[in-house]
Amino acid sequence: MKEVIGICPVCGEKMRVTRLECSHCGTAIEGQFELCKFCYLTREQRELLEIFIKTRGNIREMEKELNLSYPTIRNKLDNLIAALGYEVERRPVVDKKEVLRKLEEGEITVDEAIKLLKEG
Structure with a gap:
């Protein structure tokens, strides 16, 4: 049996079922x-989503299963969340090397560095 498609392959709009x-x-x-x-998901x-549930x-297990990096999986999950109609919290990407450089040069404190690394 064929799988129901949710998006029209011609115009890209949502499909609806008319007979059960x-x-x-x-x-x-x-x-x-x-x-x-x-x-309506691809x-x-x-x-x-299935791997996420499994x-x-x-996410670390998802990395192994999909052979993808953590940021790639996070991006795909954000896209999935948005496709389901939920707002995605976009957190800035933290450059860990830059945080460590600032810490080493005394531009930030240890506490500030820890906070920045936890945010990313």
């Missing part, structure tokens, strides 16, 4: 039915 049928008894219901928000996004949200 029981494969056992043949009962059919016609109308206009909304797909769930997960149906195949790649659904696979990422690894219980452990």
Whole structure:
């Protein structure tokens, strides 16, 4: 059986289901039915979500499973979150080498460096 697609391959708009049928008894219901928000995700996004659930949200495990870097996975998760209609908190990327350089040169304190590294 083919998988339902949520996005029209011609115009890119959301698709809707107009007929449901029981494969056992043949009962059919016609109308206009909304797909769930997960149906509108791309195949790649659904696979990422599946791995996220499989690894219980452990990004380090996702890194191993997907053979991708932590920042790449974070970016893909942010895109997935946005695709589901949620606002994504965009945190600035912290340059760890720059933080250590500033610490070494006395531009920031140890506490400030720790805070910056925790934010990133």
